[in-house]
Each structure stands twice: as structure tokens, then as C-alpha cells.
Amino acid sequence: MREGLFIKKNKDRWERIQNGASKDADEVAKDFTRLVDDLAYAKTFYPNGKVTPYINGLAARIYLNIYQNRKEESNRLIKFWKYDVPLTIQKHHLIILLAFVLFIIFFIVGFFSSYKDPTFVREVLSDAYVDMTERNIEEGNPFGVYMMGNSFLMWLGLMINNIVVSFMYFAKGIFFGIPTISSLIKEAMRLGAFEFMFYAKSLGTKATITILIHGILELTAIIIASSAGIVLGKSFLFPGTIKRWDSLRIGLKDGVKIVVGLMPIFIVAAFFEGFITRYYNMPLALSLLLLAASASFIIWYFIIYPVKLYRKLVNTRQNRFPKIHE
Structure with a gap:
């Protein structure tokens, strides 16, 4: 699949994730899983493309939102x-x-x-x-x-x-x-x-x-x-x-x-x-x-x-x- 077609196919979902539209925990977990799959696909077929760091950024943000919230109360x-x-x-x-x-x-x-x-x-x-x-x-x-x-x-x-x-x-x-x-x-x-x-x-x-x-x-x-x-x-x-x-x-x-x-x-x-x-x-x-x-x-x-x-x-x-x- 060409990179442009790959972007067109998933762009709406990525933008929704970037805008933080989903608040449900199950939905967030689902989005994260799909982003990991997208990232693996992009690294395989478009290692030097612009889409790869973009997806990586989205996945990283969700990961940080999930795990940073587990820090101790004293850090607040x-x-x-x-x-x-x-x-x-x-x-x-x-x-x-x-x-x-x-x-x-x-x-x-x-x-x-x-x-x-x-x-x-x-x-x-x-x-x-x-x-x-x-x-x-x-x-x-x-x-x-x-x-x-x-x-x-x-x-x-x-x-x-x-x-x-x-x-x-x-x-x-x-x-x-x-x-x-x-x-x-x-x-x-x-x-x-x-x-x-x-x-x-x-x-x-x-x-x-x-x-x-x-x-x-x-x-x-x-x-x-x-x-x-x-x-x-x-x-x-x-x-x-x-x-x-x-x-x-x-x-x-x-x-x-x-x-x-x-x-x-x-x-x-x-x-x-x-x-x-x-x-x-x-x-x-x-x-x-x-x-x-x-x-x-x-x-x-x-x-x-x-x-x-x-x-x-x-x-x-x-x-x-x-x-x-x-």
C-alpha cells in the first residue's frame, strides 16, 4: 500500500485520537492497540516517511497519559x-x-x-x-x-x-x-x-x-x-x-x-x-x-x-x- 493511501485510510482516526475525543478507558486502550499496529506497519514499509514519527508521537502520548497518572501523590x-x-x-x-x-x-x-x-x-x-x-x-x-x-x-x-x-x-x-x-x-x-x-x-x-x-x-x-x-x-x-x-x-x-x-x-x-x-x-x-x-x-x-x-x-x-x- 502506498504511504499516501495508508494516510488517507487512517487520517480521520488519528486526528480524533490527537484531539483527545475519546475519554472511555476501553476506547483509549483500543486506540492504543491499533496505533501500535499502525506504527509497526509504518516502520516496516515507510521507515523514512513522515507518517512514522507522527504515529509514534500519538502512541507515546497515550502511553504517557496512562502511566504518568500512576505517579505518587507527592509529585503533584x-x-x-x-x-x-x-x-x-x-x-x-x-x-x-x-x-x-x-x-x-x-x-x-x-x-x-x-x-x-x-x-x-x-x-x-x-x-x-x-x-x-x-x-x-x-x-x-x-x-x-x-x-x-x-x-x-x-x-x-x-x-x-x-x-x-x-x-x-x-x-x-x-x-x-x-x-x-x-x-x-x-x-x-x-x-x-x-x-x-x-x-x-x-x-x-x-x-x-x-x-x-x-x-x-x-x-x-x-x-x-x-x-x-x-x-x-x-x-x-x-x-x-x-x-x-x-x-x-x-x-x-x-x-x-x-x-x-x-x-x-x-x-x-x-x-x-x-x-x-x-x-x-x-x-x-x-x-x-x-x-x-x-x-x-x-x-x-x-x-x-x-x-x-x-x-x-x-x-x-x-x-x-x-x-x-x-
Whole structure:
């Protein structure tokens, strides 16, 4: 039989298998058996033909789907943070970028609003907090707020608070993402006002370094958690070519993956704030080393690695399932 005729005879079945149309276990087993027979025939009569690697790829995929699912449950957590979270992050990179830009814009708004109107700081941070900070500055301990209480209890409280806040930001996304965006904007303006409070006392650089020791991780996680809420709202507002409720289900699933994936970031950020930020008078080189390490991790895990992983996945699929032509 000519290769072209062999392809024409079986092409519909192969495409059905490639598209994953069959869910029944018996049907999958039957498909696998027939593919093995097809592969043996192709290797015998068309060893150098394009159809041979194509069939081999289909058979390999079914084999992996059958046997990889037998891995231990412990591997699921590794897979979650190694593959699921980065690929979901990559899928929504544009929304994350939008959230990041919004945060930067309203941080600047908060900073300059405080510059133009001295009462603005008290409006967004409260009189009690501003009075305490000014008192600490006068006493020569401007960041004394980070030295209050037991380090362990502080870490635990901050960790729980940030995790709860992240889920709240995500959950608010169900209302078309608007409350989530509003919360993100308010958080950015508060931080801008907070930074100006120290800038006005010639402590701007010191405040930036001190805050970012834990803030690089914490603020990044807050921005990405807000992005998860926006993903949820967008999935309902703009379902694309699929049904609105199906789109919402996908958005909910992606959002949960993102927020749950941020838990280790919140844990480490709270640890830094509870145990390390209190030593803000540490050598500058050590502070900069911590900032560089945190920034490098954020850039790698949330930007570089997801893109590389996605490209690798696309290339693997193209190599495993090449298009065939009669």
C-alpha cells in the first residue's frame, strides 16, 4: 500500500485520537492497540516517511497519559509549582502587566498627592499611624514599627493577614474585577503616601531599601493576586468564543491556581518582615544582597521561567505531532 493511501485510510482516526475525543478507558486502550499496529506497519514499509514519527508521537502520548497518572501523590505538589503555576502565570502575563502598571501609576499619585496636600497622608494612613511614625523618627528609630512585638508572632500574623487579603482581592473579582482594581489602587496610593512620609524627612532612600527587604516579595504577590481577581472578572465579561459560564469556570480555576501558587511567597515575605526588616540598620551591602536575591527570584519565576517553559512546551508538541500531508 502506498504511504499516501495508508494516510488517507487512517487520517480521520488519528486526528480524533490527537484531539483527545475519546475519554472511555476501553476506547483509549483500543486506540492504543491499533496505533501500535499502525506504527509497526509504518516502520516496516515507510521507515523514512513522515507518517512514522507522527504515529509514534500519538502512541507515546497515550502511553504517557496512562502511566504518568500512576505517579505518587507527592509529585503533584512539585508539578503544581513547577508547571501549573508558571504556565498559568504566562497565560495571563498581559493582565499581570496591566496590574503592575496600575500599581506604579497610583503609587506615584499617592506620593504626589501627599506632596501637594500634607493632610492626604493622614487621610489614607490614619492619624494614629502617622503620629506613631513621626514619634519614631524624632526618637531616631524611624522604622520602629517593624520592631514591635515577638518576631515569630509577627511573622505568623503577617502571613495569615496577607494570605487572607490575597484571597479577598481574588474573590472581589467576581464583580467584574472592579472591586479588585479599586483595592489595588488604594493599596498603591497608601504605599505612595507612606513613602512620601519618609521622603519629607529626608529618609526616602532608607525607607525604600527597608520596605523592599520584604516588600519586593509581598507587593509582587499582592499585585499578582489582584491579577487573579481581574482574570476572574474578565472571564465572565469577555468569554470569547466559548460559553460565558464555561469561560467563568476556566477563569475561576486559573485564578485559584495563581493565588494558591503565591502562598510560599507570602510565607517568605512575612518571615522577612518579622525576622529581618527589624534589623534595618544592617550593612547596606547585606540589604542590597537581599533585595537582589528577591528581585532575581521574582523576575525568573514570574517572567523568564514561564516564557521558557511555554516555548519548550510548544516546541515539544510541534516535534511530537508534526503535521502530515498526503
